[in-house]
Structures are given as C-alpha cells and as structure tokens.
C-alpha cells in the first residue's frame with residue numbers, strides 16, 4: 001500500500017459489489033485520474049486466480065476458512081479504526097450482470113453461474129441495512145464514474 005498523502009481526507013472507503021458489477025473498471029479510472037490521492041488495500045477473495053492474476057496483486061487468494069477468521073480478526077484488532085464510508089457498485093440488473101460476466105470472457109460457465117448466485121446475495125445484503133452504503137448503479141460507465149467520483153472526492157475535483 002503506498003503512503004497516504006496527508007493533504008487529503010484519510011477516511012477509508014470500502015467499495016463492494018457483485019463480481020462483474022464493474023468495481024475494477026471504475027477504480028481504474030479513479031486511480032488514473034487521481035494518481036497520488038489513494039492508498040489501495042488489496043482485497044481478499046475465496047475464488048481461484050484467473051489466468052494472468054498473481055496472488056497479492058489483484059487479490060489475496062485465500063480459503064473460505066481463513067477468510068472468515070481474518071474478517072473477524074480485522075474487526076477485533078482495530079478498535080479505533082476510523083469508520084469507513086461504503087459504496088456499493090450495483091449492476092443495472094441481474095441480466096446485465098450476466099451479460100458482463102460472460103462478455104468479460106474470463107470465467108468458466110460454472111463460475112459464471114456461481115458468481116450470479118453470489119451476486120444475488122450481495123444485492124440483498126446491500127439492501128438489508130447494516131452498512132447503509134452509497135449505491136452507484138453502473139449503467140453507463142461515464143455517468144456512473146461521474147457519480148462515484150463526486151461522492152469520493154467531491155464536486156470541486
């Protein structure tokens with residue numbers, strides 16, 4: 001994780017959403033437009049690496065058991081961790097999510113089906129309260145990017 005530039009607000013931002021919703025695409029645009037503004041923590045995932053992905057770079061690949069234990073530990077060990085802001089990247093619909101996952105061409109059929117199932121659960125979770133995220137529907141990429149950017153860095157940027 002690069003050093004954080006103290007000029008800027010250091011409140012953590014958690015970006016989450018179903019696989020294929022466009023988190024990577026949107027964050028790439030944000031980091032390209034504001035190269036010195038963000039530290040980035042590589043997330044953990046329980047899925048297997050895709051061709052070309054390296055453990056510790058795109059994701060930390062881990063087992064479900066370790067993942068659950070780690071989640072617990074992060075919360076337990078950070079009693080004073082500042083409360084993050086949460087943003088949920090939502091696909092416009094499950095149909096579009098399916099098209100994007102297939103269109104990306106990186107996942108086997110059985111993985112696409114698993115991701116869609118998981119995606120449905122994540123959409124339910126985001127609606128269920130708890131973290132009360134900002135929701136950005138990734139319909140048109142430029143429109144969604146603008147909305148995300150304004151929420152993250154403010155209108156003046």
Ligand SMILES: Nc1ncnc2c1ncn2[C@@H]1O[C@H](COP(=O)(O)OP(=O)(O)OP(=O)(O)O)[C@@H](O)[C@H]1O
Pocket residue numbers: 017018019020021022023024025026100101103104138139140141142144
């Ligand atoms: N607004 C959009 N309109 C059309 N296609 C899009 C849009 N946003 C992203 N995509 C495409 O959808 C696919 C999935 O996007 P992306 O890989 O960014 O998702 P992700 O949420 O980062 O997935 P994962 O969690 O599996 O890494 C990619 O092929 C990407 O180019």
